[in-house]
Amino acid sequence: MKSLSFIIPQEANKPFVAPAVQPGLGGIAPTTRNPSQGRMSDREIDQQLVERAQRGDKHAFELLVTKYHRKLERLLSRLIRDPAEIEDVAQEAFIKAYRALPNFRGDSAFYTWLYRIGINTAKNYLIALGRRAPTSTEFDSEEAEGFEDAAGLRDINTPESELATKQIAQTVNDAIAALPEELRTAITLRELDGLSYEEIAQIMNCPIGTVRSRIFRAREAVAEKLRPQLGTAKDKRW
Amino acid sequence: MTQDISSLMDGELEAHEAGRVVQACCASEDQKRTWYVYHVIGDAIRGQALRRAEMPERILAALREQPTVLAPRRRVVEASITRIALAAAASVVTVGVVGWLGLQGGQLRTAPPAIAKAAGPVTNVAANVPAPGVPAAGTMEVSSNQPVLNVQDYLTVHRQMPSPEFYRQVSNQAPATAR
Numbered sequence: 001m002k003s004l005s006f007i008i009p010q011e012a013n014k015p016f017v018a019p020a021v022q023p024g025l026g027g028i029a030p031t032t033r034n035p036s037q038g039r040m041s042d043r044e045i046d047q048q049l050v051e052r053a054q055r056g057d058k059h060a061f062e063l064l065v066t067k068y069h070r071k072l073e074r075l076l077s078r079l080i081r082d083p084a085e086i087e088d089v090a091q092e093a094f095i096k097a098y099r100a101l102p103n104f105r106g107d108s109a110f111y112t113w114l115y116r117i118g119i120n121t122a123k124n125y126l127i128a129l130g131r132r133a134p135t136s137t138e139f140d141s142e143e144a145e146g147f148e149d150a151a152g153l154r155d156i157n158t159p160e161s162e163l164a165t166k167q168i169a170q171t172v173n174d175a176i177a178a179l180p181e182e183l184r185t186a187i188t189l190r191e192l193d194g195l196s197y198e199e200i201a202q203i204m205n206c207p208i209g210t211v212r213s214r215i216f217r218a219r220e221a222v223a224e225k226l227r228p229q230l231g232t233a234k235d236k237r238w
Numbered sequence: 239m240t241q242d243i244s245s246l247m248d249g250e251l252e253a254h255e256a257g258r259v260v261q262a263c264c265a266s267e268d269q270k271r272t273w274y275v276y277h278v279i280g281d282a283i284r285g286q287a288l289r290r291a292e293m294p295e296r297i298l299a300a301l302r303e304q305p306t307v308l309a310p311r312r313r314v315v316e317a318s319i320t321r322i323a324l325a326a327a328a329s330v331v332t333v334g335v336v337g338w339l340g341l342q343g344g345q346l347r348t349a350p351p352a353i354a355k356a357a358g359p360v361t362n363v364a365a366n367v368p369a370p371g372v373p374a375a376g377t378m379e380v381s382s383n384q385p386v387l388n389v390q391d392y393l394t395v396h397r398q399m400p401s402p403e404f405y406r407q408v409s410n411q412a413p414a415t416a417r
Binding site: 039040041042044045048049052053054055056057058059060061062063065066067069070071074087090091094095098099101102168169172173176187188190191192196197212213215216219220222223226227230 | 245247256260261263270274281284286294296297298308
């Protein structure tokens with residue numbers, strides 16, 4: 001396979017550039033998974049966690065918190081400027097979501113539901129402080145699924161958090177750059193291009209099991225470097 | 239197990255495997271950490287700003303203080319079963335009432351032969367219109383034989399009942415009443 005043009009962005013907020021897919025092997029667009037295949041989509045995994053939480057398993061909701069708190073805080077940073085306040089509102093939103101969990105019926109994706117709770121909590125918070133809350137048209141629920149914009153975030157990050165962000169991004173970049181090529185390709189095609197294992201297997205001309213193993217090994221290699229910075233060393237308890 | 243968490247995040251597990259991995263993930267602190275770190279790695283690779291990359295320990299601590307939420311699905315199922323049962327019962331009753339009314343209507347429609355049997359004396363009675371105030375014996379006979387008559391049949395039978403003499407008598411008496 002031709003060497004990938006993997007670019008290591010040194011600025012924390014710059015995304016990686018996806019490797020060019022060779023014409024003869026790929027050009028496959030990320031596909032929506034067919035539910036009949038039996039594989040669980042992201043939404044279905046969330047739904048499973050929600051159902052466990054509804055049956056009294058708090059750990060399941062903790063997994064949802066650790067999955068979405070960064071995303072929710074990025075969203076809230078568009079409404080609230082003070083990082084400490086963002087954290088407070090995010091906490092309140094998660095607690096409200098947990099209390100309201102019996103009412104969640106899965107009509108929408110969990111994050112869409114959480115997004116609405118987060119927006120309403122932030123608006124109420126601003127109103128309570130006598131500040132102007134944004135109108136509903138400024139934040140449509142349709143944004144929820146695709147909200148990945150970090151543009152407004154750079155302005156409000158404290159120097160400390162910005163430094164931490166850069167350090168983490170740097171660590172991840174360095175770790176990925178140090179990976180063997182086949183692992184780097186696999187993880188990049190998965191995380192950046194959102195390709196399924198089957199599509200990656202076609203592109204890399206290897207069995208799906210190999211793709212599964214390569215992605216896992218890539219993640220583990222990066223995680224090994226990242227754990228000390230995140231305070232999640234294996235011997236440390238939450 | 240960590241490989242399974244990796245596959246779970248990518249949506250590459252079958253439903254039954256995913257259930258098993260989610261269960262294991264919920265049960266172990268190590269697996270929870272792995273889940274968290276893998277998500278941070280994904281965010282970092284995608285260039286999403288990590289406003290706060292460390293564990294949301296404050297949120298998790300606040301969550302642990304909350305009373306456990308219990309929303310048994312069974313109750314929902316029971317409620318929906320009750321709703322369905324009530325709707326079905328209402329439908330059955332409606333169908334029953336409509337059906338019964340239909341059957342009653344059918345019996346009424348089959349009544350004309352019986353009326354036809356009695357048509358002989360009725361016609362005769364209608365021809366011999368009695369004097370006003372005198373009860374018509376033939377009419378009484380018909381009504382006793384046929385207790386159930388629909389309006390159309392009744393009108394058919396009685397269409398000649400008001401005689402010209404009756405109207406004249408009324409008009410003749412009217413001035414006297416006025417006086």
